[in-house]
Amino acid sequence: MNLSALNVFCGGILSTILYWVMTPVMASEVDLLAGVWKQSGKGIWLEIKFDRAEGTGRVARNDKKPASVGEAVLTELTWNASTGKGQGLMYAPQTKSRHGATLELPSGKLMTMKVKIGFMSKTVEWLRVEDIRLPEE
Template sequence: MKYTILIAFSILSHCVFGQSNLNGAWDTGEDNTIIEITEIDGKTTGKIKSSDNSKAKIGNVILKEVNKNGRIWVGKIYAAKRQEWYDAEITQKGDVLEIKINVGFFSKTVEWKKT
């Protein structure tokens, strides 16, 4: 019984704590835009990998200053329409990123899906 509990705990802890980074390609759900998130030398950034939007510039940084803070990630996200950086809180739920964008007193949450 002791070993069964230990094995179950090991499996569950891997599921809960196994996602230590946001690396990968993420579909924003708009204009077939894919953001590639990578961690290089401890710095996590997201760049536009591909998009059907003719105004999107492939390779442009869209996420920066991303750091883990407990169970969430915090950083800056670029709003191309407003050409401004905003604070963002990112929560990973399996193959979905929930990104809460804070603009003054207002906030908006968007979802990106892993490709």
């Protein structure tokens, strides 16, 4: 076996070991963001789920527009544990398009989402919730 082949072989083994060692760490980090979040002061709930390293936020409940439940409004979501920030694309119904969003977790129960549209930006607070039951009728 020549030296080049040995380097490739060892590199492959090292990559596999690193993948298996780091996967549980990455999973626990995205778990910080995964779950159900209620927009502060609004009747909108968002459920964030991750498939490996990329997440999607879908409407879990919307008191004003129940037909929107299930729609993916936050896409291409990634979480960077070293910066403590997430990046994704948030759908803005006003413009009917997706815009860059930055997510932060000031605490385990509070998430801030800053959406930038052109020169303007808006920061929205989301509160972690455990229960999304519909209101009594």
